[in-house]
Amino acid sequence: MPPDPFSVDLEEWLSCLDRSGCRLTEPLKVVTEVMSGNRRALSPVEVYDLGRAIYPKLGLVTVYRSLEKLESAGLVQRVHQVGGCNGYIAAPQGHQHLLICQICGRAEYFTGDDISDLVSRVEAQSHYTVQGHWLQLFGVCESCK
Amino acid sequence: MPPDPFSVDLEEWLSCLDRSGCRLTEPLKVVTEVMSGNRRALSPVEVYDLGRAIYPKLGLVTVYRSLEKLESAGLVQRVHQVGGCNGYIAAPQGHQHLLICQICGRAEYFTGDDISDLVSRVEAQSHYTVQGHWLQLFGVCESCK
DNA sequence: TCATATAATGAAAATGGTTTTCAATTTCCG
DNA sequence: CGGAAATTGAAAACCATTTTCATTATATGA
Numbered sequence: 001m002p003p004d005p006f007s008v009d010l011e012e013w014l015s016c017l018d019r020s021g022c023r024l025t026e027p028l029k030v031v032t033e034v035m036s037g038n039r040r041a042l043s044p045v046e047v048y049d050l051g052r053a054i055y056p057k058l059g060l061v062t063v064y065r066s067l068e069k070l071e072s073a074g075l076v077q078r079v080h081q082v083g084g085c086n087g088y089i090a091a092p093q094g095h096q097h098l099l100i101c102q103i104c105g106r107a108e109y110f111t112g113d114d115i116s117d118l119v120s121r122v123e124a125q126s127h128y129t130v131q132g133h134w135l136q137l138f139g140v141c142e143s144c145k
Numbered sequence: 146m147p148p149d150p151f152s153v154d155l156e157e158w159l160s161c162l163d164r165s166g167c168r169l170t171e172p173l174k175v176v177t178e179v180m181s182g183n184r185r186a187l188s189p190v191e192v193y194d195l196g197r198a199i200y201p202k203l204g205l206v207t208v209y210r211s212l213e214k215l216e217s218a219g220l221v222q223r224v225h226q227v228g229g230c231n232g233y234i235a236a237p238q239g240h241q242h243l244l245i246c247q248i249c250g251r252a253e254y255f256t257g258d259d260i261s262d263l264v265s266r267v268e269a270q271s272h273y274t275v276q277g278h279w280l281q282l283f284g285v286c287e288s289c290k
Numbered sequence: 291t292c293a294t295a296t297a298a299t300g301a302a303a304a305t306g307g308t309t310t311t312c313a314a315t316t317t318c319c320g
Numbered sequence: 321c322g323g324a325a326a327t328t329g330a331a332a333a334c335c336a337t338t339t340t341c342a343t344t345a346t347a348t349g350a
Contacts, residue, residue: 023317023326044307059329064308080279085230086307099273110267115258119282122255127287128244134225136279137264142272168297168346189336204300209337231336 010036013075020073030055031066032075040105041079041087079107080136101141110137155181158220165218175200176211177220185250186224186232224252225281246286255282 013036018024034050035042042050044063051058067088070076079087079098089098089107096109119130158181163169179195180187187195189208196203212233215221224232224243234243234252241254264275 021326025316025327027328057329060307061309061330062328065327080225080230085225099267099271099275101273102276108271108273110271112266113260113263115260115280118258121257122244122282123284126244126253126255128246128253128282128284129290130244130282130284131247132283134279134281134283135260137267137273137275138277138279139268139273139275145274166297170298170345172299202300206301206338207299210298 013070016073016075017069020069022069022073026055027051027058027062028066028069030058031063032070035067035070035076035088036090038090039107041081041089041100041107043084043086044088047088080134097135097137099137099139101144102138103140103144106141108141158215161218161220162214165214167214167218171200172196172203172207173211173214175203176208177215180212180215180221180233181235183235184252186226186234186245186252188229188231189233192233225279242280242282244282244284246289247283248285248289251286251289253286 010033013032014024014029017028017032022028030051031047033054034047038050044060044067047067048058048060048063051063067076071078071088074091076088077091078085079089079100081087081100092109094111095113096111097113099108099110101107113135115133115135119133122128123130155178158177159169159174162173162177167173175196176192178199179192183195189205189212192212193203193205193208196208212221216223216233219236221233222236223230224234224245226232226245237254239256240258241256242258244253244255246252258280260278260280264278267273268275
């Protein structure tokens with residue numbers, strides 16, 4: 001069982017940001033708290049709203065900048081969906097992919113996608129060199145059924 | 146060998162649009178010609194520029210509306226990439242996925258992704274019901290190596 | 291073939307999300 | 321504690337996309 005990216009605690013995230021050379025300001029801590037404690041992909045405005053519940057003078061611009069820091073520190077990743085591509089969610093440790101509930105937006109990570117056979121076959125047929133892949137599953141979670 | 150979505154000719158696309166109830170206007174035909182004759186994911190502005198080379202008074206707004214028609218007719222699909230998600234490309238027939246060159250943007254479709262074992266395992270572990278998936282490969286094409 | 295209802299067009303304006311600018315504030319290192 | 325430098329928030333700028341609306345073009349039925 002791989003580590004659950006949603007159970008990582010705030011302190012670890014903050015020390016990771018610290019190691020990346022960020023100043024641990026109040027607004028950045030608030031955005032980090034929101035992102036580390038949520039299992040859904042959140043848009044910048046959603047982060048903004050959740051953040052202001054904790055720290056009312058948080059600015060939307062700062063949310064954008066903080067998400068950028070979290071993303072380049074590898075703590076958060078962008079999520080692409082049919083409805084839009086401006087969602088951010090806690091990034092997995094190692095090689096994992098997302099499974100997203102189409103009803104409530106809740107997400108899980110899963111491992112063990114072995115597509116190496118597929119990749120070799122596609123490489124042989126297309127004469128491309130494959131460098132990476134995106135795989136995402138969509139469905140309905142237990143409580144939404 | 147599945148049919149190559151890039152080799153479908155213009156006439157077929159136009160009759161498909163006709164069957165969908167669209168009026169075959171000059172601007173729509175131009176956008177259709179651009180989209181059916183290109184192997185790269187094109188942004189609306191790129192379509193606009195390529196289209197005006199054929200039909201100078203084409204408007205950008207019409208490009209957006211035409212892409213929407215092509216998309217709902219299933220002839221074109223949106224492409225999601227790290228650099229942005231506003232690309233459109235000829236849609237595959239049946240179940241196929243994209244392989245995109247990171248250098249030149251050229252794309253190929255491939256078939257034969259069998260992820261049913263993976264899906265059953267993930268369903269059992271997560272208690273989600275999986276309804277669909279996204280799979281996309283990234284690499285370097287033959288001429289870019 | 292022609293007339294006509296109506297879908298489609300293009301230009302301008304509106305919209306909405308994201309980025310830039312900049313002066314004021316906060317952090318953190320010495 | 322002091323001060324250099326990163327960070328912040330507000331306003332403005334920016335850019336892609338959508339809406340509005342008067343005009344034009346298409347397809348259909350007389």
